[in-house]
Amino acid sequence: MVKIRIGSIGLGRLGLTHAENIANKIRHTELAALCDMDEKRLHETADRLGVVNRYTTFEEMIAQKDLDAVVLVSPSGLHTKQIVAALDAGKHVFSEKPLGVTVAECKEAEKAVEDHPEKVFMLGFMRRFDESYQYAHKKVAAGEIGKPVLFRAYSQDPEKFIEGGIAFAAHSGGEFLDMAVHDIDLARWFTGSEPETVYAIGGCYAHPEFGKYHDGDNVSCLMKFRNDTMVYLFAGRTAPHGYNVETEIIGTKGILRIANVPQKNLVEILDNHGVRKECSENFLERFDSAYVREMQEFVDCIIAGRKPEVTVYDGARVLEIAYKCKEAFESGELLKF
Ligand SMILES: NC(=O)c1ccc[n+]([C@@H]2O[C@H](COP(=O)([O-])OP(=O)(O)OC[C@H]3O[C@@H](n4cnc5c(N)ncnc54)[C@H](O)[C@@H]3O)[C@@H](O)[C@H]2O)c1
Incomplete structure (x- = not known):
């Protein structure tokens, strides 16, 4: 079975959980890269989860050729910029909410998703x-x-x-x-x-x-x-x-x-x-299994070539x-x- 190679950015309150889920609970995936500007946090987590590819900037991570997808758990103000850059770099994208922090940013994200119809984009409305x-x-x-x-x-x-x-x-x-x-x-x-x-x-x-x-x-x-x-x-x-x-x-x-x-x-x-x-x-405790189920849906969509129910337009609206x-x-x- 094919394995989707994922790179995840942001290892804070929620990012750590997403990284652990991808490494241990999501079927047909490999946590193939981690990124965080906090080097101590990056190396501690990567050591624990057995991840070799480690980056302190997003640009370096998306330059990794064999990554199929990225997961954005970075601060909200970075989401749009990273969605656009990752789609342009040929990656499928799962972004935590919110899609952006301004309406104009959301329009930018919509355009990027429309420009890459072959890629899966999903927003983390885990409820x-x-x-x-x-x-x-x-x-x-x-x-x-x-x-x-x-x-x-x-x-x-x-x-x-x-x-x-x-x-x-x-x-x-x-x-x-x-x-x-x-x-x-x-x-x-x-x-x-x-x-x-x-x-x-x-x-x-x-x-x-x-x-x-x-x-x-x-x-x-x-x-x-x-x-x-x-x-x-x-x-x-x-x-x-x-x-x-x-x-x-x-x-x-x-x-x-x-x-x-x-x-x-x-x-x-x-x-x-x-x-x-x-x-x-x-x-994290209340929606523990929802975070796993949403990430599994993202990966299943990539494998099956279908689009998730939660769209970029939901995020923008x-x-x-x-x-x-x-x-x-x-x-x-x-x-x-
Ligand atoms: N769906 C949910 O239930 C839910 C819950 C919490 C947070 N969130 C969202 O997830 C995102 C992250 O929230 P959090 O609470 O985990 O944040 P956090 O502040 O705990 O963690 C952010 C992490 O990103 C790293 N970081 C910051 N800037 C960076 C950069 N330029 N390059 C690399 N790494 C960088 C920080 O070092 C930190 O480890 C936010 O957008 C938030 O809205 C969603």
Whole structure:
């Protein structure tokens, strides 16, 4: 069986997991190169995963002739430039979200993908690969809950990682671009529709540091979609109990809830705090298998010569919507798309 030779850039919070998955869990692949500007991190990881080809710049890595594909887990502001360069160098590309940090960058990425129709491009909206979201999506698509009336999603990072959030704030693009993009993607995927109007509120309830980036530590928005679905999204950084991602879809004939009580596993603890279940600690724990399944899909698409369901246009559209939400948050006005 053919082996897809992958080079991965970025060995930070998520990049390490993608590299480990490619090396150990993804079928028909070889982790054939690693890149990170942090040399210590690069060599430690490459030694551990048995990777010989190591680079501190992306340009050097994509010059490696026998690489079939690259995986971008670099900072968001580098994605577009690296997507264009990798496609031009003849590589298939998996990029972490967001596609770019401006709408103009997303257009550039769209053009690069269109210019290389023979290459597979996939964006990392991994929630679509979570088994519970996939199960729920099938039910909604089959009409089991009738016509969607309300899509409600909460995504909260744990307060205990707030220092990282503050350090990342200057480059993250803000809570709508960094966190709410996942829920914007899900809202479009579940409703099959696009937003018409948005109103957004929120603020710095516990951490004024975000204010200087015109961001909040907790933000939310209400959107009306063209098919009349009400979409309510809440994104926050101060969950006291863990990584809280929950979704609800109310339809005319039924309601679906996904991880309504986000929990680590099926264990219940009875102790001097009462009877309780623990919550997932972070995105790596909650979406552990989704990261594996999405990467397997990328590789399977390359081998089968087919295109992934998550396209460059999804990435561009979601970023445009996130920007409008950010604009609505900053202006306090009801905005039209
Ligand atoms: N899909 C998800 O659930 C999810 C979760 C977290 C992060 N992300 C995305 O993944 C990307 C990476 O996020 P992270 O949290 O892992 O970041 P991080 O800051 O933890 O890691 C980034 C890594 O890239 C390296 N790097 C930075 N600039 C570089 C350069 N010019 N050349 C080579 N290496 C460079 C850094 O040394 C670091 O190791 C971001 O775009 C983020 O939005 C997605």
